[in-house]
Amino acid sequence: MSEQNNQKPHLLKKFLIALGILLLLLLAFTGFNYYFKYYGPNVTDNQEYLYIHTGSNFNDVLKTIENEGIVKDTTSFMQVAYSMKYENRVKPGKYRLYKGMGNKKFIRMLFLGEQEPVDLAFHSSSRLRLKSQFAGYVAKKIEPDSASLLALLDSTSYLTKYGFTPDNVYTMFLPNTYKMFWNTSAEKFFNRMNEEYQKFWTPERKEKAKAAGLTPIQVSILASIVDAEALHDDEMPTIAGLYLNRLNRGMKLEADPTIIFALQDFTIRRVLNKYLTFNSPYNTYLNVGLPPGPIMMPSVNAVNAVLNYKKHNYIYMCAKEDFSGYHNFATNMADHLVNARKFQQALNQRNIKR
Known part of the structure; x- marks a missing residue:
């Protein structure tokens, strides 16, 4: 009788130990599962960025993530997203992805809208x-x-x-x-x-534009022509001064790049006489003054060149015959014709017909 009484506490002890071990295993499993779900690596390297378009909802985000294979385990991503209440906090943007990022870190980035500019x-x-x-x-x-x-x-x-x-x-x-x-x-x-x-357009720049007789918009339009003409920035102020001389004298600008823009044929390397009669407000061989808009996006250097133009008496220019990208300038038609003839001969020698 006493032996049976002694076995009962012993069995109870074994049961409690086994139950404790089971509980520890369950806690360990729960902890591991929690850690893996929230912090374990889940983001893949299939995409560099996740793009969330304006107006997207959580289902749209989830569909993109599934279709592009952005995470290894979509279910765990979805569970963590719901637990963090992300489904009602979707923010559009371009989000950089890092291989091995955990769900919590990934969703936190999306939740806060921490997109990369x-x-x-x-x-x-x-x-x-x-x-x-x-x-x-x-x-x-x-x-x-x-x-x-x-x-x-x-x-x-x-x-x-x-x-x-x-x-x-x-x-x-x-x-x-x-x-x-x-x-x-x-x-x-x-x-x-x-x-x-x-x-x-600081007050200083506006004042310089006014001194040149131009509005800021006109400065940029002229700068686009200067930029198209100049291969070298150090020549821009001289070219700008030349065109301002022509404007102030009421002369047509006669700028070849405006012809090319009017024709919308940017393969042209030689502006022929037949092009000069093309009817367009951008044709500065037909129209006096500046064209209605720029012929390209002018560089800041070109804009500053117009504002700080070089004062001189040149009203003609022609590309140098050595194809250096620089120009020969002239104050009269006779000298200009000499320069133009030299360049035309150089074009012919290189068989540049258009």
């Missing part, structure tokens, strides 16, 4: 002569498509509030590198560019 860099370039080219380029960097950007570039009513027209709005965009978020709307993009434009 983009570098929107555009510079004076023949590749962005047209507004359509510019809209297409910008659309590759931020969320709005090229059609929505181009619609604003061509909207007279929209551009009026900024003081521009569809013809001259290109002067508002100053070549530089700008940081902004990928989900910046087309309207906010324009606002930002106008803010940068206003910062650039």
Whole structure:
């Protein structure tokens, strides 16, 4: 009888030990499961960025993550997202992904909208002569498509509030590198560019423009021609002075790059006489004064060259026959014809016909 009584506490002790071990295992499993679900590596390296478009909801985000294989375990991602109440806090943007990132860190980044800004860099370039080219380029960097950007570039009513027209709005965009978020709307993009434009046109620059007899917009239009003519920045002030001399004398600018722009044929290397009669407001061989808008995005150097133009008596110029990119300048037609003949002969020798 006493033996049976002694076995009962012994069995109870074994049971309690076994139960304790089981509880520890369950706690360990729960802890491991929690850790793995929240902190374990889940983000893959299948994509460099997650793009969440404006207006997206949680289901849209989840679908993108599934379709692009952004996480290894979609179920755990979804469970953690719900536990963190992310489903009602979706923020659009461009989010950088890091291989091995855990669900909690990943969702926290999305929850707080900690997106990576983009570098929107555009510079004076023949590749962005047209507004359509510019809209297409910008659309590759931020969320709005090229059609929505181009619609604003061509909207007279929209551009009026900024003081521009569809013809001259290109002067508002100053070549530089700008940081902004990928989900910046087309309207906010324009606002930002106008803010940068206003910062650039300081009272000092405006005063210089006025002294040259130009508005800031006219300075940029002339600068676009100067930029198209000049291969070397150190020659820009001289070229700017030449065109200002012609404007002040009421002479036509007769700038070859405006002919190329009017024809929209940027393969032309030699402007022939037959091109000079092409009917266009951008044809400065037919029309007196500046064209209605820029023929390319002018560089800041070109704008400053117009503001700080070199004073001289030149009214003619022609590219040097050595193809150095520099020009021969002249104060009279006789000297200009000599310079032009030398360059034409050099073109013929190189068999450049157009």
